[in-house]
Amino acid sequence: MKTKIYNIQLFRGIAVLLVLFFHIMLMEKKWSTLNPLLSDFLVVGQSGVDLFFVISGFVMVTITRGRFQNPSAIAQYAYNRLTRIYPTYWLYSLLLAIVYLFQPTLINPTLGNEVHFISSFLLLPQDKLPLLMVGWTLVYEMYFYLVFASFMLAPQKHLLKLLLSWAVGIVLVHFFRPNPITRNMISSTILLTSPLCLEFIGGCLAAVMLHNGFFHWRRTCFALGVFCLIVNSIWAWADHSITIINPVHRLLLFGLPYVAIIYGAVAMEMNDGRVFLSFLRPIGDASYSIYLSHTIIINAVGWLWINSARGSIPILWLLLMLTGSIFIGLLSYRFLELPVLVFCKKRFFKNNFRNQPIDDHEKMHHHPSL
Numbered sequence: 001m002k003t004k005i006y007n008i009q010l011f012r013g014i015a016v017l018l019v020l021f022f023h024i025m026l027m028e029k030k031w032s033t034l035n036p037l038l039s040d041f042l043v044v045g046q047s048g049v050d051l052f053f054v055i056s057g058f059v060m061v062t063i064t065r066g067r068f069q070n071p072s073a074i075a076q077y078a079y080n081r082l083t084r085i086y087p088t089y090w091l092y093s094l095l096l097a098i099v100y101l102f103q104p105t106l107i108n109p110t111l112g113n114e115v116h117f118i119s120s121f122l123l124l125p126q127d128k129l130p131l132l133m134v135g136w137t138l139v140y141e142m143y144f145y146l147v148f149a150s151f152m153l154a155p156q157k158h159l160l161k162l163l164l165s166w167a168v169g170i171v172l173v174h175f176f177r178p179n180p181i182t183r184n185m186i187s188s189t190i191l192l193t194s195p196l197c198l199e200f201i202g203g204c205l206a207a208v209m210l211h212n213g214f215f216h217w218r219r220t221c222f223a224l225g226v227f228c229l230i231v232n233s234i235w236a237w238a239d240h241s242i243t244i245i246n247p248v249h250r251l252l253l254f255g256l257p258y259v260a261i262i263y264g265a266v267a268m269e270m271n272d273g274r275v276f277l278s279f280l281r282p283i284g285d286a287s288y289s290i291y292l293s294h295t296i297i298i299n300a301v302g303w304l305w306i307n308s309a310r311g312s313i314p315i316l317w318l319l320l321m322l323t324g325s326i327f328i329g330l331l332s333y334r335f336l337e338l339p340v341l342v343f344c345k346k347r348f349f350k351n352n353f354r355n356q357p358i359d360d361h362e363k364m365h366h367h368p369s370l
Contacts, residue, residue: 005062006275007265009284011055016287016329017280018048019134020294024321031302032314044233046244047254049137050199052291054258056141057203058266060148061159065211068156074149081145083344084288085123085138088337092292093121096131107131125188133295139186144200160208167201170194175248195251202259209263215271222264229257283326289337290329297325 022045025038067073100107100115107113108129120130123142130136151162174193232253236242244250268274283290298321305317 013284061207218267225260286333
């Protein structure tokens with residue numbers, strides 16, 4: 001498979017921008033006393049999480065090719081995943097823990113300001129949101145990584161069977177039990193059988209197809225995925241009976257189209273050399289830092305807005321939320337993420353990692369990113 005896959009970085013950038021616009025829209029509703037400038041249509045920005053899950057599945061298959069049934073490679077995979085997720089996440093969680101000590105009412109206000117500190121920092125299943133609100137998606141990611149690591153103990157030729165068995169098990173348990181749980185939460189019961197896992201599996205299956213040389217219908221899949229995504233987004237916005245927080249709804253409305261889009265985009269790049277919107281690649285590189293920091297930034301800007309400049313022009317504050325989140329995320333990526341990755345590579349497993357990329361994903365595009 002082609003070693004550089006730039007379109008993955010593009011879609012990481014799109015995913016984090018979708019989430020960012022969604023949260024800015026919510027902040028405007030919270031802080032502004034005027035008619036909102038941002039449309040409720042931005043509620044579909046929640047689907048950026050679904051895109052991240054699909055991309056994660058695709059990447060996990062790609063970076064582990066040829067590493068199955070290799071204990072040192074599995075250990076390296078686990079180490080890379082842990083050092084990729086935890087250090088930067090811990091820093092932002094620590095900032096919020098300090099805030100919680102002095103102003104607990106600012107954390108998880110919709111859930112009674114309750115926090116499970118150990119579960120939050122370790123990204124364990126829990127019945128509350130973590131200190132850092134967006135951490136709920138990382139609980140899913142850690143679960144995905146754990147399951148995939150167990151798959152690596154088997155021969156690689158069985159990966160497709162394992163993925164399909166996992167998918168069938170989720171469908172049978174979730175969709176055919178008398179009272180299926182449809183809340184988008186992260187307790188262990190919900191996590192194990194969540195339809196959101198099918199988005200990760202879908203990304204895995206897309207990568208398996210491409211690794212096996214299946215490039216057929218790539219343009220059709222991409223176009224159909226984009227068309228369905230647009231139609232479904234309008235439908236989800238217009239039909240109030242649809243709740244995007246319901247994981248079944250978001251799987252059908254967004255997860256499946258994103259699988260088709262990622263398959264088509266990567267297949268077109270690999271087969272035709274087609275790269276989209278390369279100017280978004282830096283945002284894709286910094287997507288993890290932007291994702292972790294943006295809620296802190298937009299809440300800080302919102303606090304300043306409501307306390308010091310209520311009479312000012314709202315669009316200026318909304319633009320500050322957007323540009324500030326991206327700018328701080330880029331700085332965090334450059335001066336926090338990358339140094340941490342370099343340190344972790346040099347400090348541990350020196351012999352095993354001597355000729356390895358700084359991060360697993362460099363295997364895909366020669367650039368360290370999530």
